[in-house]
Amino acid sequence: MTVQYSSFIQGALSLLAGLSVTIKSFFMPVVTSQYPREVLDITPRFRGHIKLLADPENPEWAACLVCGVCQAGCPSHSIKKIEGEKIEGQKRKRLTSFILDFTTCSQCGLCVENCPSKGIGFSDDFNLAGYKREDFYFDLVQEFNKRKKSS
Amino acid sequence: MVNKTEEELKAAFSELTVVKEDYNQKGYHLSCDVAPKDIAAVAGFFDERRFYLAVELCVDYRDYLEIVYIFSLHMSLCKVKITVKIDPVKPVLPTISGIFASAYWYEREIREFYGVLFEGHPNLTYLFLHDGIDFYPLRKDRIPVTDNDKRELSSFSPEQSEDSLCINMGPQHPSTHGVLRVVLRMNGEYIEEAFPVLGYLHRMHEKMAENRTYPQFLPNTGRLDYIGAMSFNLGYVTALERLAGITVPERANYVRVIATELNRISSHIFWLGAYLADLGALSPFLYVFDDREQILDVLEGITGSRLTYCYFRFGGLYNDIDDAFIAGTKAVISRIRSRFPLYEKLVTGNVIFVNRTRGIGVIEKERARKNAVSGPVLRAAGIPTDMRKLEPYACYSEMNFEIPSGQRADALDIYNIRLREVETSLQIIEQALAKIPEGPFMTPKVPKKLKPRKGDIYHTVETPRGELGIYIVSDETDRPYRLKLRVPSFSNLMVFPELAKGNLIADAVAILGSLDLVIPEIDR
Amino acid sequence: MGGLVKLLDTEMVRLAVGLVLALGFVVFNALILTWMERKVAGHMQLRIGPKEVGPFGLIQPLADATKLLGKEILIPKAVDKTLYYLAPILIFIPVIVAFVVIPFDSYLLVKDINVGIVVILAFSSFTVLSILLGGWGSNNKYALIGAIRSVAQNVAYEIPLLLALLSIVMMSGSLSLKTIVEAQKGLWYVFVQPVAFIIYFIASIAETNRTPFDLPEAESELVAGYHTEYSGMMFALFFLAEYTNMFIVSSIAVTFFLGGYNGPFFPGFIWFLAKVYFLVFVIMWFRWTYPRVRFDQLLNISWKALIPLAFLNLLVTGGLLKL
Numbered sequence: 002m003t004v005q006y007s008s009f010i011q012g013a014l015s016l017l018a019g020l021s022v023t024i025k026s027f028f029m030p031v032v033t034s035q036y037p038r039e040v041l042d043i044t045p046r047f048r049g050h051i052k053l054l055a056d057p058e059n060p061e062w063a064a065c066l067v068c069g070v071c072q073a074g075c076p077s078h079s080i081k082k083i084e085g086e087k088i089e090g091q092k093r094k095r096l097t098s099f100i101l102d103f104t105t106c107s108q109c110g111l112c113v114e115n116c117p118s119k120g121i122g123f124s125d126d127f128n129l130a131g132y133k134r135e136d137f138y139f140d141l142v143q144e145f146n147k148r149k150k151s152s
Numbered sequence: 153m154v155n156k157t158e159e160e161l162k163a164a165f166s167e168l169t170v171v172k173e174d175y176n177q178k179g180y181h182l183s184c185d186v187a188p189k190d191i192a193a194v195a196g197f198f199d200e201r202r203f204y205l206a207v208e209l210c211v212d213y214r215d216y217l218e219i220v221y222i223f224s225l226h227m228s229l230c231k232v233k234i235t236v237k238i239d240p241v242k243p244v245l246p247t248i249s250g251i252f253a254s255a256y257w258y259e260r261e262i263r264e265f266y267g268v269l270f271e272g273h274p275n276l277t278y279l280f281l282h283d284g285i286d287f288y289p290l291r292k293d294r295i296p297v298t299d300n301d302k303r304e305l306s307s308f309s310p311e312q313s314e315d316s317l318c319i320n321m322g323p324q325h326p327s328t329h330g331v332l333r334v335v336l337r338m339n340g341e342y343i344e345e346a347f348p349v350l351g352y353l354h355r356m357h358e359k360m361a362e363n364r365t366y367p368q369f370l371p372n373t374g375r376l377d378y379i380g381a382m383s384f385n386l387g388y389v390t391a392l393e394r395l396a397g398i399t400v401p402e403r404a405n406y407v408r409v410i411a412t413e414l415n416r417i418s419s420h421i422f423w424l425g426a427y428l429a430d431l432g433a434l435s436p437f438l439y440v441f442d443d444r445e446q447i448l449d450v451l452e453g454i455t456g457s458r459l460t461y462c463y464f465r466f467g468g469l470y471n472d473i474d475d476a477f478i479a480g481t482k483a484v485i486s487r488i489r490s491r492f493p494l495y496e497k498l499v500t501g502n503v504i505f506v507n508r509t510r511g512i513g514v515i516e517k518e519r520a521r522k523n524a525v526s527g528p529v530l531r532a533a534g535i536p537t538d539m540r541k542l543e544p545y546a547c548y549s550e551m552n553f554e555i556p557s558g559q560r561a562d563a564l565d566i567y568n569i570r571l572r573e574v575e576t577s578l579q580i581i582e583q584a585l586a587k588i589p590e591g592p593f594m595t596p597k598v599p600k601k602l603k604p605r606k607g608d609i610y611h612t613v614e615t616p617r618g619e620l621g622i623y624i625v626s627d628e629t630d631r632p633y634r635l636k637l638r639v640p641s642f643s644n645l646m647v648f649p650e651l652a653k654g655n656l657i658a659d660a661v662a663i664l665g666s667l668d669l670v671i672p673e674i675d676r
Numbered sequence: 677m678g679g680l681v682k683l684l685d686t687e688m689v690r691l692a693v694g695l696v697l698a699l700g701f702v703v704f705n706a707l708i709l710t711w712m713e714r715k716v717a718g719h720m721q722l723r724i725g726p727k728e729v730g731p732f733g734l735i736q737p738l739a740d741a742t743k744l745l746g747k748e749i750l751i752p753k754a755v756d757k758t759l760y761y762l763a764p765i766l767i768f769i770p771v772i773v774a775f776v777v778i779p780f781d782s783y784l785l786v787k788d789i790n791v792g793i794v795v796i797l798a799f800s801s802f803t804v805l806s807i808l809l810g811g812w813g814s815n816n817k818y819a820l821i822g823a824i825r826s827v828a829q830n831v832a833y834e835i836p837l838l839l840a841l842l843s844i845v846m847m848s849g850s851l852s853l854k855t856i857v858e859a860q861k862g863l864w865y866v867f868v869q870p871v872a873f874i875i876y877f878i879a880s881i882a883e884t885n886r887t888p889f890d891l892p893e894a895e896s897e898l899v900a901g902y903h904t905e906y907s908g909m910m911f912a913l914f915f916l917a918e919y920t921n922m923f924i925v926s927s928i929a930v931t932f933f934l935g936g937y938n939g940p941f942f943p944g945f946i947w948f949l950a951k952v953y954f955l956v957f958v959i960m961w962f963r964w965t966y967p968r969v970r971f972d973q974l975l976n977i978s979w980k981a982l983i984p985l986a987f988l989n990l991l992v993t994g995g996l997l998k999l
Contacts, residue, residue: 012503016966022498023435023720023965032442033723046456046471076368109371109462110470115600123456319817327896341821341971430896432887432968438721504888504967657821658970661897 043125048108051101052124053145063145064120065096071112071121079106081138096142103129103137153230154181157201161232164197165190173233179394179610180222180231188245191221191236195248198223198232204524205248206231206612207621207638208258210266212292217243217266222610222621222638226521226530226537233610238268240291247273254524257646264305265290267297277308280351280675289359316344319657323352327430327661330671332645336652336660343660346652348645353675361635366392366602367466369635374460376637377673379422381460382415382451383615384673389464390545391611391622396466396604399595404468405547406588410481411451411463412546413577413584417488418447419616420570420577423668427567428499430665431508436499443491450480466602468594481585485578495571509563513651513663516561523647526640527618528573529667532558532565539614550587551580563666570668601630617641617668637676641669691776691787698775702920707737709919712953713960720964747908752815755905759813764906764913766806770799771920778927779854781937781944792853793841796928797834800883803921804830807892807902810914814905822901825971826892829882832978833889837879839986840872843993844932857936866933871989873933875982877955880925882974884918887963894968926955 034041056064067085079102085094113121131137154172161170161184170184186194195205203223211218221234238245247270249256259270260279267288270276281289284306288295297305322333331352337345357376361369373388374381386408393400400408425440448458454477455461455470463470499505515525520533530537536557540548556572558565604626612621618640625634644667652660711726711734718725726733751757777792779785789795804827811823845851847868848859866873882889893901903914930936930951937944969977 015501015503018497019502019965020961022494023961026435026439026722027716027719029722031719031723035724035727044453044456046454047452048456074365074368076364076371107371107375107460108457110456111367111370114465114470317817319821326899341825428967432890432894432896433966434717435721435964438723442722498965502967504969507973508967508970656971658891658894658897658968 043127047123047125047127048110049124049126050103050106050108050129050139051112051121051141052148053096053099053141054120054122055145055149056118056120061149063096063099063142064118065099065116066118066120067094067096068117070115070117074111074115076109076111077105077107079103080112099141101139101141103139104134153225153228157230157232158182160201161197165194175231177394178233178608179391179612180233181229182231183233183235185235185237188236188238191219191234192246192248192251194234195221195251199251202226202521203230203232204521205252205254205258206524206619207610207623207636208248208255208262209623209634209636209638210262210268210290211625211634212240212266212290214240214292216240217268219245219262219268220623221248222623226535229542231610243268244271245269246271249273252524253522254643254646257642264288267291267295267301275308276304278305278351280354282306282349282351289356321657321660322349327665328671329426329665329669332669332671332674334648334652334660334664336657338657341656341658343652343655343657346649346660348648350675353672355672355676357676358635358637361632363631365630366604366632369632370465371460371462374462375672376639376676377615377617377641377670378459379670380415380419380616382412382463383613384620385462385464386412386546387611387613387615387620387622389466390613391609391624392466392602392604394611395607395609395624395626396602398467398598400467400546401592401595402547402589403591404593404595406584407469407473407593408464408546409548409551409584410473410581410588411454411461413581414447414451414481414484415461416616417484417574417577418444418451420574421488423570423616424495424499424567427665427668428505430661431505433499433505436495439491439494439498443488446480446484446487450477450484453477453480465594465598467598468592472593478585481581485581488574488578492571492575500568500571506564508658508662509567509666511560511562511564512655512659513563513566513666514561515647515651519647519650520561523650524643525618525647526643527614527616527668528566528569529644529647530618531556532569533561534558539612539619543612545611545613547584548580551583553580553583563662566666603628603630612638615640617670617673618644639673639676641667641671641674645669645674687787694776694787695772698772701775702772702916705923706916706919707741709922709956710737710740710915712956713919716957716960717964720961741912744908744912749908749910752905754815756813756815759809760905761910763806763810763813764910764917766809767803767917768913770802771917771924773799774924777853778924779857779931779936780948782854785854788852788854791851793845793851793856793928796924797838797841800921800924801830801834803883803917810906811902814902816905818898818900819902819904822892822894822898822904826885826902828971829885829889829891829974832975833879833882833982836875836978836982836986837883839983839990840876840879841928841932843869843872843986843990846990846993846997853931853936857931857938860935861938864933864935864938869933869989869993871985872993873929875986875989876929876933879978879982880929881959881962882978884921884925884959886922886959888966888969889974890963890968891971891974896968922956922959923952926952926959929955 053063053065056062067083069083072080072083081100081102082098084098085096088095158170168184170182173180173183175181203225206222206224209220216237217240219236223232236245245268247259249259257279259273260276262268263276264278264281265288285297317338319336319338321336322328323331333349335347335349336343357372360372373384377384421440422444425437428436452458454473455463515533517533517535520530534557536555538555541555553576556569558569606626606628608625610621610623612619620640621638623636624632627633648664651663715725726736729735729739774796776787777789777795807826808823811819844865848856850856885892903911906914934951937948939947
């Protein structure tokens with residue numbers, strides 16, 4: 002009986018200890034960030050969807066050589082339709098179309114690593130929501146041109 | 153132990169040719185080809201010597217089907233590969249599920265993926281593919297499933313028994329953490345029998361691997377176990393490095409250990425929160441999320457991702473760590489340490505929690521061995537086996553750490569072991585941080601098109617949930633000929649029906665939670 | 677004019693007005709308590725809780741209620757329609773009746789019945805009946821198990837609850853709530869009868885199905901227990917009843933043990949509400965701290981610990997009073 006009694010007291014004390022933890026938390030400042038009003042910095046290595054990088058020698062052009070290595074190496078076949086046009090007087094092709102099917106992309110970054118011309122990087126855009134599937138077929142050339150214009 | 157086993161095996165079965173293998177290359181010490189009629193006797197031999205059946209799998213070599221059994225010991229390093237070659241047209245083989253309980257599901261899996269008929273197996277029905285199949289999916293040729301086989305495969309429906317109350321726990325249920333379904337045959341609030349039904353998240357990663365090059369399978373590894381993605385990533389990468397003979401720079405090895413251990417901590421404390429949520433307390437869940445968030449921030453800083461890291465590459469890492477990572481890791485260590493008293497007060501000491509978990513889900517040593525459970529569940533059963541110690545990979549051999557083990561083998565013990573393992577991981581990280589050398593993080597010469605040598609390998613690593621075994625057969629192309637994943641949750645779930653029998657439904661929830669199941673890993 | 681006052685003072689009108697006010701208070705109280713629960717839960721879990729709708733998210737419960745009201749009432753195919761409809765209504769009616777006898781202040785009291793506590797306890801038994809009806813009528817296995825648990829739990833915990841209150845009744849010599857409050861003008865009964873208070877408080881948490889005794893609706897085991905199949909307004913009624921029950925058990929505790937509306941400086945009803953909401957806060961505090969007990973443990977606590985203790989307490993009280 003005495004053993005039961007002491008274990009009963011111990012149990013009650015353990016319950017009180019639990020209460021002390023939660024009440025302390027009750028008066029502690031919150032740790033959450035209030036998202037739309039308060040946006041945290043994202044790490045520079047953040048792996049978002051991919052974007053085309055500019056050619057360092059010729060910033061008007063994307064660095065892409067239209068070789069198709071990224072397309073061949075993509076595990077989920079997310080990179081579609083890479084096309085370029087030959088321009089007189091230039092050694093390499095100029096990219097005209099680069100479609101990323103983001104619905105199947107797993108953001109693994111194999112294309113970024115495989116790219117021989119360092120022409121693909123990660124975008125830091127994480128606000129990706131859409132109403133239909135077609136919203137996620139990104140035309141990266143268009144996006145590249147838009148970025149070029151705004152900068 | 154290896155020599156002793158070899159001699160005994162030769163003595164017991166004189167007609168067998170036991171081959172001694174190069175452990176460093178193959179991952180097993182002995183291999184032996186057995187005739188189909190002898191397999192039960194051989195399995196019995198290993199059962200007597202306290203081996204456990206780590207995995208049973210099948211490889212289709214077109215001319216013949218090869219069933220591979222990996223037998224392994226808990227306390228000393230001795231792995232034996234037993235193979236049985238069977239006719240691909242009429243594949244029949246005696247079952248060993250009567251000897252090793254862990255074979256029960258593996259044989260069902262082989263039955264539906266390859267069409268191998270296991271004579272004497274009590275229940276050869278669908279394990280994953282409940283929607284039905286027309287062809288055996290993992291066979292290299294298209295072998296149609298006959299109508300008779302289809303009928304046999306789909307003949308199991310546990311919920312349709314008359315005059316008993318059957319409850320479907322899942323696939324949408326708050327405490328099955330994903331899409332596991334368990335059919336419970338109840339007697340009032342007591343469980344008479346439990347039948348786990350798998351396959352709601354089956355994606356056939358093993359077939360996917362056959363259709364992808366080795367690097368292309370890397371992102372898949374994170375999707376198998378999304379809570380401990382680092383360990384799966386590491387397991388796959390180290391297995392392939394061993395197969396292809398790629399050396400890894402020291403620095404990369406240390407970073408691998410740090411990152412994996414950080415991930416292990418986040419997995420363990422995440423389990424703690426989820427387990428308490430199963431038991432009805434929601435606040436700890438939010439507290440551990442706070443802690444876990446700090447770890448994820450650190451990992452995101454180097455990997456660029458918060459859940460499916462995909463950080464390791466063949467021969468090194470995706471990119472190097474920076475000072476912010478080291479500072480962040482140190483901050484995490486002191487933070488987690490400072491949180492132990494809080495969990496002690498809120499959970500460990502709580503009389504309600506202790507009474508809910510003490511004495512339920514007891515896994516005796518023998519049951520643990522027969523079902524090949526691993527990880528914290530096995531260690532709670534009093535068998536301190538940890539692949540980090542038994543078969544050190546990366547640079548675990550240079551780390552000094554203790555493996556906790558339990559006595560009562562109940563859910564409370566499993567809880568305590570997991571908390572102590574967090575402390576172990578912290579110690580490992582501290583040691584690794586102190587010793588981490590400068591240097592390259594990537595081996596310079598790794599071919600883009602990786603074509604490993606012909607042959608196979610069985611490589612194990614310790615994930616937060618237990619032993620992950622990766623069996624790869626290479627045919628010198630850039631894709632695996634066969635890739636089999638021996639996942640820890642799969643074996644750990646196998647023991648659940650035995651544990652649940654005769655318990656209350658509330659206990660079943662507590663037992664299921666204590667096993668720390670990750671469903672995508674089970675279903676693959 | 678004089679006639680009107682006379683009319684208002686008649687028993688029937690007073691009762692009718694009281695019931696309407698009680699109804700209003702029940703809804704208002706539930707709104708406040710849901711807001712409070714979410715805020716308490718939020719801050720105990722280091723987050724904010726509702727904050728978008730209105731200042732400090734005060735309007736959030738109204739928005740939720742509107743949403744629930746606007747929902748289609750879904751009737752599953754296999755339910756027993758009569759029982760299914762009856763249950764949420766039946767659970768809601770008795771909680772209003774309790775408001776008739778609770779003394780908010782020395783004058784804020786609809787009717788001082790000389791067997792007030794008996795009325796409350798008698799009507800509160802309706803709750804378990806309606807949970808059983810709802811669980812059975814839903815034709816759902818989880819709901820059925822939840823309902824069965826609820827019955828066993830309520831039967832077990834009504835006894836210690838009654839015994840604990842009985843010792844106070846013995847001391848004050850009355851069943852009328854107002855008399856009991858008046859008797860505590862000097863010393864609150866909680867100081868005289870701490871054991872009875874603890875027993876009552878534990879039992880009342882179990883009676884209202886709150887954590888750690890929330891087995892009838894244990895969401896990690898039984899999905900949502902007896903109200904698994906209810907949605908929209910029917911669910912809202914269960915919800916309303918749960919929060920009102922919390923208020924009622926707390927107000928009984930305040931009336932019996934914490935001196936009711938007695939207190940210095942402020943008007944009585946402020947003291948009363950402050951004490952009640954403090955107890956409600958404690959109940960919420962428990963919920964966001966503890967895991968759930970198991971069913972056999974739950975019954976063991978009542979039959980093996982609380983009931984013998986309550987009997988002992990009653991005996992000692994009786995003996996001391998006789999001396």
